[in-house]
Amino acid sequence: MLQILACDKVSKTYPNGLEALKEVSFEVKKGEIHAIVGENGAGKSTLMNILFGMIKPSSGEIRFKNSLFSPKHPSEAIGLGIGMVHQHFKLVQSITVAENVVLGMENRFQNKMRKIDRAEMNRSVASLIEKLKMSISPDDKIENLPISKKQQVEILKVLYRDTDFIILDEPTAVLAPNEVEDFLEFVMEIQKMGKTVVFISHRLGEVFAIADRITILRRGTLVGTYEKKEVDRESIANMMIGTDTDLTEHPEDFLKEEVLLSVEGLVDISGVLRDLSFKLHAGEILGFAGVGGNGQEELFEVLAGNLKLSSGEMELRDSSLVQLDTLGRRRAGIAYITDDRMKKGLAPDRSIIENSMAGHHKFGSFGKALIDKSKARSFARSIITDYDVRTGKNLNTAVKALSGGNMQKLLVGREIAYNPAILVASQPTAGVDVAARKLIHDSFRKLSETGSGVILISGDLEEIMDLANRIIVLYRGRAVAEMSYPDYDTTEIGYYMTGIRG
Ligand SMILES: Nc1ncnc2c1ncn2[C@@H]1O[C@H](COP(=O)(O)OP(=O)(O)O)[C@@H](O)[C@H]1O
Ligand SMILES: [Mg+2]
Known part of the structure; x- marks a missing residue:
């Protein structure tokens, strides 16, 4: 598989002096499901926010689709085909599924009278819903949907923009155990559509169910990237948590x-x-x-x-x-x-x-x-x-x-x-x-x-x-x-x- 993204020694120090990423280098191959794992505070969201143009790295170089890449704003990342579903959703609660999905692109559906053709907008969103086999309706109001459906709307919004590189930041954290399996199958469907997926989770069962490769971060540094076949859950857990804790200081x-x-x-x-x-x-x-x-x-x-x-x-x-x-x-x-x-x-x-x-x-x-x-x-x-x-x-x-x-x-x-x-x-x-x-x-x-x-x-x-x-x-x-x-x-x-x- 060809490489689609490569990070070279990416570091991020926040204004308060905290070093969230230290010279992290890794690459993502086109069409893979690439899991990023690490404890809380390992730097996963920081790295993803950099890729999505939400924050700027302090140093390091990123190449995306073979070109140097330093997005200053999410719109730049979106323009290149990157989409991100955040840990905390960003939907407008008072409007419908379709309105959220087309937000910012409404003028596609303007008729001659410069009015939004709602029927056409709903049809367009419905066809993607059908393709993805989701069970939501374009007319549903966001505030009436359960969390798992809100998440589907976030994904819909990302895929509607012809995204081919999709970042999912801890998507299963908000799901009930019985919803997780359907979600993982859905992620594999997205992969079958030819898309590249970066999937963040600390639940190794999920990671091993769907990922092709796994990158481990620990306290802002890269531990490594592995093919799923080369590792098992125990070894990944050890690399995430570390086994070097010294108990001699105990009070x-x-x-x-x-x-x-x-x-x-x-x-x-x-x-x-x-x-x-x-x-x-x-x-x-x-x-x-x-x-x-x-x-x-x-x-x-x-x-x-x-x-x-x-x-x-x-x-x-x-x-x-x-x-x-x-x-x-x-x-x-x-x-x-x-x-x-x-x-x-x-x-x-x-x-x-x-x-x-x-x-x-x-x-x-x-x-x-x-x-x-x-x-x-x-x-x-x-x-x-x-x-x-x-x-x-x-x-x-x-x-x-x-x-x-x-x-x-x-x-x-x-x-x-x-x-x-x-x-x-x-x-x-x-x-x-x-x-x-x-x-x-x-x-x-x-x-x-x-x-x-x-x-x-x-x-x-x-x-x-x-x-x-x-x-x-x-x-x-x-x-x-x-x-x-x-x-x-x-x-x-x-x-x-x-x-x-x-
Ligand atoms: N805006 C910020 N300002 C200062 N420190 C931050 C900021 N965002 C995150 N951090 C710190 O950076 C580290 C990495 O955070 P984060 O990337 O969210 O980790 P993860 O997603 O792996 O849990 C943490 O120690 C966190 O407290
Ligand atoms: Mg995070």
């Missing part, structure tokens, strides 16, 4: 008998968590491992009181949390580090002082009616000192002026300042530098030393192995494996994370 055990939190049979109303049960002990750091999209976000939101349960029970020291809102849970002794410091954890436009005391003021820490400004300032100072937040002199500066690592340290410091019985932390070191990561890890250890429990939800397996006393692996909303320190086996965990075992 002392502060684990006690006492159960702080008892969670039984959780099912959330979105149906992602399916019968999840666990106990958190005093002094314990309990890690939830898994690739993203397997219930991690839902677990956090359920614990925070933002996502309702359809069944299950959660008790903090024998008293139920289920009826409490987030503030009530904070009062009961739970603190939260969200995975989205910019949108949920901090108020970026507010000052360092305001962000330090946010939440705490509701507990009357700075006076009852009026805020005692000097108390608030010294409270902020203590967090900044203890957590080495590099702020500059003026604490009235907006938080958004800080680097990502410093913002995160501020958030972590603020939450630990509650002296919580339980800290629930989601992706606490995503996108932060090495020094901030170490400081945050040390602060979790110190907290557990005082007898508090920590729930650590993280896509970074190394982080979990370094910190946790016990690891639960989440896969499709269930706890599929549980291991206690020191009996951690990266290879085994990798098998559970990627669905080889379960």
